[in-house]
Amino acid sequence: MPGDSTRNGDDAHAEDANGKDANGDGAGASSVGTVSLVGSGPGDPGLLTVRARDRIDAADVVLHDKLPGPEILDSIPAEKREDVGKRAGGEWTPQEYTNRRLVELASEGKDVVRLKGGDPFVFGRGGEEAEHLAEHEIPFEVVPGVTSAIGGVGVAGIPVTHRDHASSVSFVTGHEDPTKDESAVNWAALAATGGTIVVLMGVGKLPEYSRALLDAGMDPETPLALVERATWPDMRVATGTLGSAEATRDDAGIEPPAVTVVGDVAASYGRVREFLANDRVTDALADGTEEDATEEDATEEDAGDAE
Numbered sequence: 081m082p083g084d085s086t087r088n089g090d091d092a093h094a095e096d097a098n099g100k101d102a103n104g105d106g107a108g109a110s111s112v113g114t115v116s117l118v119g120s121g122p123g124d125p126g127l128l129t130v131r132a133r134d135r136i137d138a139a140d141v142v143l144h145d146k147l148p149g150p151e152i153l154d155s156i157p158a159e160k161r162e163d164v165g166k167r168a169g170g171e172w173t174p175q176e177y178t179n180r181r182l183v184e185l186a187s188e189g190k191d192v193v194r195l196k197g198g199d200p201f202v203f204g205r206g207g208e209e210a211e212h213l214a215e216h217e218i219p220f221e222v223v224p225g226v227t228s229a230i231g232g233v234g235v236a237g238i239p240v241t242h243r244d245h246a247s248s249v250s251f252v253t254g255h256e257d258p259t260k261d262e263s264a265v266n267w268a269a270l271a272a273t274g275g276t277i278v279v280l281m282g283v284g285k286l287p288e289y290s291r292a293l294l295d296a297g298m299d300p301e302t303p304l305a306l307v308e309r310a311t312w313p314d315m316r317v318a319t320g321t322l323g324s325a326e327a328t329r330d331d332a333g334i335e336p337p338a339v340t341v342v343g344d345v346a347a348s349y350g351r352v353r354e355f356l357a358n359d360r361v362t363d364a365l366a367d368g369t370e371e372d373a374t375e376e377d378a379t380e381e382d383a384g385d386a387e
């Protein structure tokens with residue numbers, strides 16, 4: 081990649097010079113490309129990191145799903161994009177296919193960007209892909225991104241921690257059914273922290289996990305906010321309480337992708353909203369009425385969340 085001596089992949093290529101080429105056979109080191117696992121941020125192209133933009137522009141191929149959002153995807157030439165999200169007909173691209181494709185392209189000598197919404201290691205299967213690449217001796221780097229779990233709610237004026245309101249924050253998937261015997265998420269333990277709970281992939285199962293938090297003893301008046309399509313041109317925010325979670329979602333017609341914030345900090349939106357001056361966010365919120373909302377296809381499933 082041009083002019084960036086800090087790139088992890090450059091170190092990986094240095095390894096090649098020592099004979100540990102990515103094919104593992106000591107030959108053809110120079111023919112192996114590098115994979116960059118890149119976080120796009122929540123969707124505003126202005127929140128792509130400088131390095132993310134650099135990698136995208138220099139890549140031979142960009143494998144992506146829908147979550148980076150329309151503006152970032154439209155900024156990438158169609159001929160170098162491969163969509164590994166939801167296929168036509170609603171079928172999922174299996175993770176095995178994506179893993180295989182990454183190895184295949186890099187082995188052909190291509191520099192590949194695997195572009196993911198937010199941060200690639202926050203509920204993004206980036207860890208699985210990194211391990212798969214390492215197993216196949218493909219040099220890779222990680223380019224962190226602004227996660228929707230922090231930055232996506234931050235642009236709505238909601239700080240995930242606050243000296244007066246929350247000394248801890250938990251990030252959790254709402255995709256799990258809390259009524260399942262073997263749920264990996266311990267909602268009662270999360271409720272007991274007294275801190276902020278940020279739920280990703282949590283639109284569909286909102287009634288179930290809000291009930292689980294109430295059953296664990298949380299106050300029904302606990303503030304709750306839903307931030308939909310954070311930083312996209314049609315971003316919206318809905319606020320309510322834990323006790324009215326489902327109505328808050330349904331009255332506003334909130335659809336994925338959205339982040340749920342449960343905790344006192346969720347009320348900050350109401351306190352600061354009038355003075356929020358993140359240009360496009362403010363514009364989106366001013367215009368983003370329920371009527372304006374369109375049924376985009378960037379669903380929880382598109383986000384890599386097999387329901």
Ligand SMILES: C[S@@+](CC[C@H](N)C(=O)[O-])C[C@H]1O[C@@H](n2cnc3c(N)ncnc32)[C@H](O)[C@@H]1O
Pocket residue numbers: 122123147196197198199200201202203204226227228229232279280281282307308309310311312336337338339340379380383384385
């Ligand atoms: C598979 S997770 C990927 C998270 C991503 N890696 C990140 O760090 O933001 C998908 C979920 O992230 C959340 N999400 C991602 N981008 C979002 C956005 N722009 N606005 C609201 N929620 C978003 C939603 O909860 C969505 O269901």
